[in-house]
């Protein structure tokens with residue numbers, strides 16, 4: 452792989468267990484900067500990042516994410532681990548009033564920028580998915596919002612626990628040949 456950006460994209464893995472060492476403040480600021488520089492529709496920047504370091508709040512967030520993980524167990528490989536134990540959790544909040552059409556995509560771009568920045572600094576994270584459109588007051592997302600004091604009309608699309616990885620995570624992907632079609636859908640072609 453040719454350069455540092457490509458290496459980071461290929462090398463980033465979701466990590467759910469972290470060492471207890473704190474995240475250096477400088478690294479945290481670099482990660483937040485990476486989120487700030489994400490693209491958004493018409494540069495609407497519909498995001499806010501909440502840096503959660505309070506132990507009790509992290510523990511409660513972890514319990515809430517665990518609830519989603521339990522509900523989905525057996526269907527997909529997800530977990531709520533790590534959120535309670537990570538030195539820092541970043542909540543990615545988006546505001547549909549600032550961008551009614553693309554707030555989710557913009558928040559996702561910011562989250563991925565931060566995940567890549569974390570990886571490039573030797574840290575790790577994973578995307579704990581809690582966004583539940585139309586989820587109602589009892590949804591996990593609504594409870595996370597209440598816990599963090601996020602106004603009702605906003606959404607929390609991701610929690611990113613951050614820390615030094617406690618293990619080396621593995622992952623794989625479908626081959627490009629299975630994903631790429633040329634000129635029209637359904638026309639895979641080797642170039």
Ligand SMILES: Cc1cc2nc3c(=O)[nH]c(=O)nc-3n(C[C@H](O)[C@H](O)[C@H](O)COP(=O)(O)O)c2cc1C
Pocket residue numbers: 463464465466467528529530531577578579580581620621622623
């Ligand atoms: C929208 C989204 C939601 C996700 N939600 C969870 C989650 O709730 N729990 C979890 O353990 N991983 C979650 N992940 C991480 C994926 O499981 C992970 O990205 C995937 O398995 C590929 O592994 P890799 O990131 O290490 O390449 C989520 C990822 C995305 C993009």
